[in-house]
Amino acid sequence: MRYTIYGAVALSVVVLGLAAAFPWLKLPLILALCYGLAALGIVVLLRAGQISFGHAMYACIAGYVVAYLSQRFPHLDGFALIGLGTLASLVAGMLIGAFVVRYREIFFGMLNLALSMVLFTLLGKFYAYTGGTDGLRVGRPTLLGVELARNGFETALLVLVLVCSLLVIWGVQRYFRSSAGEALMAMKSNEMRLEYLGISAKKLLWQGYVLSAGLCGLSGALFGLSQGLVTPEMGYWLRSGEFVFIAILGGSGHAVGAFVGALLYEFLKMYAAVLVSGAWQLLLGATLIVIIYFLPSGLTGLLRKRRAALGGEQ
Amino acid sequence: MSSLLQTRGLTLAFGGLVVANGIDFNLEEGERLAVIGQNGAGKTTFINICTGLIRPTAGQVSFAGTDITGRSPRHIVRQGMARSFQLPQLFLDHSVRQCLELAGMARQPRLPFWRPLRRSADGAAVDRVLELVSLAERQHEPVSNLPEGQRKLLDVAMSLMLQPRLLIMDEPTSGVSSEEKHGVMEILMRALDEQKVTAIFVEHDVDIVRRYATRVAAWISGGIAADGKPDAVLADPTVQRQVLGV
């Protein structure tokens, strides 16, 4: 709990401080937090020892739902859009989850990958409905009935995303500590034992999967609004890879990790783009390898080690 | 009144190899059955079939009067038949206490995903079991810190948290140094008596069998060669020759 509060405070101070000092940073910050939300979804699965290379799919679904609705009903409020977008991903997560929880490790990852690629290609193909590879524009909606110019809108969005993130951190961390959450983590270390306690690993994983789908969905909806555009790229497997990257960077020790990871990642990438434009992938790849080598359990791994040293109690 | 655990013509064969050979077997409430036999005699296979890990090729298993043949371990456990493993099956990422708390929560119809585990678990029960297996002072350490002996105890303790009617223990004292063995068995038996749990345990050590079993079954090549009072079975020549190898 203590960590959650520290983390939340630090996060909001950093984000708001930066946004205040450098207005143009607003957008990158929004993006970073969106990535954080999605990465947290991956973290949930990581705790169960599973990895998905297709979760960008859920961000994509939410994004397209938002875009479609905002074109169809231009008067729909931003909050409604976000809510509906996330809901769509949740539902998709429930259905797809029902299938994929039967699989483990590589197969789990591959199946998600395949499904996301199907979505990706379909979005690119059915030009008439999805706008093809150019995607769909998302008009700037009202927030709680208030019309906003780009600048005000972005500020509002940033605050909104930040609040979402904080709530999510608190909620997810609480889930991690709950019976179901701990059992999910137990699934990683010993699935057979779970079964021999009379607990269904599939059901646990399904819960986790739906949660992660929802998180990616929320991220996708916010992402779409902040960009004013959704494209199939949102669902490409490399994007899913980025989510995993961030999740590993942050580590699965604590919900806040994903967001710290996301901030690091976003700025890393921004640098790479500014300093060595052309070689940003190289830089990221190298970082990823180094991180895995030195911090296999991510930034929050440091935290964990210390807690272990303090003797188990959390 | 039917017996607690009952198997009829239980058979399992991989290709030519027969590992369970039409086993008929009864276990009554309150017994302490020691299962002895050479490695590969089919002891563990028998347990795996009873607890639903392996589906038998033929025959049936019934527990407390209901047929459980081919049901999943999850289902069988919920009926009240728990087991511990030869190699302790624990949650290495959790602390000792958390393992027991999780085991305790397992009896709930569904796991709450909002209330913290610590608060929703029945702390008193956990404390009691911790006392029984005397792990109280290490309860907050990560499981990975425990030595083999205590891992075995924790493994059993987790099953005890389920408050089973029958507990099947696969070599509870293997991997435990011979001086610890009796200590471990003492603790286990105390716990079992406390909770009035019927028990089956696979064991190689003859004095332990003599000391703690009320009944002994000797396994030879996938079947029960001798079954009865410890002294009788241990004195049986076939058993002497083929199982104890004296």
Add this chain to the structure above:
Amino acid sequence: MFKRTAMTAGLFAFTLASLASGPAFAEAKPASLPVGITTFMSGPASVFGMPAKEAAQIYLDELNAAGGIDGVKVDPIYIDEGVGGDRLLSEYRRVVQEQGAKVMLASISSGNCNTLAPVAEDLKVVNILWDCGTEKAIEGHQYQYIVRSQANAVTEMVASVLYLLKMKPDFKTIAVVNQDYAWGRDSWDIFQSTLKALKPDVQVVAELFPKFGASDFSAEVSRLQVLRPDVVLSTSWGGDLDTFVRQASQRGLFKTSRFFLALGESSLERLGSSLPDGVLIGARGDHYFLEPRYVNDPKHKAFVEKYKAKTGVYPIYSVYHMMQALDAMTAAYKKAIAANGGQWPDEEQLAKAFRGLEFRGLTSPVTIRPEDGQGLEDQLFGTTTTSPDYKFKVLKDIMIVPALLVTTPAGQATPEWLKTLKPELLDKVSLLDKQQ
């Protein structure tokens, strides 16, 4: 925890240090003029992006050597479009808001143009659409700060149809093989509806949209060999076009059908001898290093030589588009300064100066329409033929289509306008050597 905050904070400090290094905002004549240029430095489209970047460097070096614009040196900030829409948007805004770029050149990808145009308008920074094709970026919007220094897809496609009908008036069937993305689809829509208006009896026998970056077209080629259409149209470019052309020519498809490659000019040199004679080629403008009217024009000639010397290859259309955009910028500043009584203009005055601006890049002059800022750029077409002087095909039967004839008039909607086209349009154009 604090460890983490410290790390993050440290990183940010680093960020700010490096990012805050843009010049200060100056209302008076600035020390230098930061100009943002988005181009593909990674990804397949860098086929166009990198040459354009080279061109920009050549141009700006010369400009600055000559004292820049009214004594103000231009310093370019290149942005990679290859990083993807979302990051491009952040980068774009960083360059405008942090590094204080006064003019932006964006972009190659039509998708990016659609995303960036409204942003630029909100940021009140002049944005020159320098290479993207889609007419939707401007049509139907009321932009003040968005201008285009070149033609759009409508101009290009309608002109293409005209050339096709000139060179092969009597064809009955046509098949299309385009990349499966916005450009491929949109260009075909325009081409098709133009064709319907000018030659209604043509039958479309196949519409194939292999995925962007496809590596194997054998199935498509086989299908075309079975159908044997009179004409095969493709508006593909880059690796896709090269692959398709080679697989098709290796399998003799060029013998059975007449090919029309609307962006062929950009692949001529790469394809070398794998491209047969008699293929109809478009150039997205009158961009061709042997453009008959300008082949000996000093400015054009000098540049081609300089470019060839620097890069080892001949310039392609994206190079010409870049030069045009930069020339437009320079011209606009000169015009604005004059209008402003010698004073350095502010953003609004600059934006005004672009309207109705007439300027010349390397080839024929371009006019930017006062009403909507759309550029009017003539279109060049030709047919491939072997030449002793070059290791690759060159163009003969060249036709130049004046932009005015084939561009949607300002304020009209393209789909409706296309329906109004009449076959007589064909008589208004003729091959270069048949003129005068």
Add this chain to the structure above:
Amino acid sequence: MLALLDGVSYAGLLFLVALGLTFIFGVVRILNVAHGSLYACGGYAAATLGLWMGQGGDSLALSLGALLGGALLVGIVLGTVLMLLLRQFQDRDPILQLLVTFGAFMIFEDLQRMIWGTQPYFVSDVVNQMGTSELLGVVYMNYQLLFVPGAAVAVYLLLQWFLRRTLMGRQIVAVTHDREVATAMGINAKRVAYLTFVVGAMLGSLGGALASPTTSLVPGIGADMIVLSFAVVASAGLGQISGALIVALMIGLARSFCVYLMPEMEVVMPYVIMVLVLLMRPQGLFTVAQARRI
């Protein structure tokens, strides 16, 4: 009917790449994302070598030499590099190992662009030298019609022979089945792993090399190929060599049929196949389902 013929060449390439992937997985238990880069680099290397060994020259042998040479070179060099890298991560969580290869993939993507630039690359002498042949009024390149599928089948048979008949091959098989036992039997698992990795890498880059004469090498071709070969490997069942052959064929044919019947579905096909297969056979088509675990 004709669709069949178009499918096989594509299937051949796909098979080679997937084969390398599945082969490596079988022994080292790592799903190598960087395999896509191997494919790309193999192609580039072959093309470069081809240009260097006399572009336009009409010696078929020379051109083929260039192809194979490029493939082998890349396979050995990059294979070794990757192996050394992954050794640093032995017995880490497989997920982490997977991510390491992902990192490597990103690095290679850029290196490749730095080395070969962004302009499309190709050398098509081989194809021209091999000429064409006409079937039912449709002209095919002998290269695509005969050579590529031939090469694929040859490699397949060669590999089978190698695994069954040679000592090294048998050792590899042993390790695939049970690393511990194999090591206990005194097989040098490290050496086996290394060899496998190099062979697998070669197969990947060979796929690229064989693709290079008919396709254009542009940045990013690796990314698509890797996902496709994942689809093949997963549908076939990890480590299933013959399975990979069949699935690759299935996908190749499905693709070209789509171009005829429903072009819109072409790109989606491989993934649809994969999803369906996995839903029916969780372990993949050709894996023998194990006894029920829990």
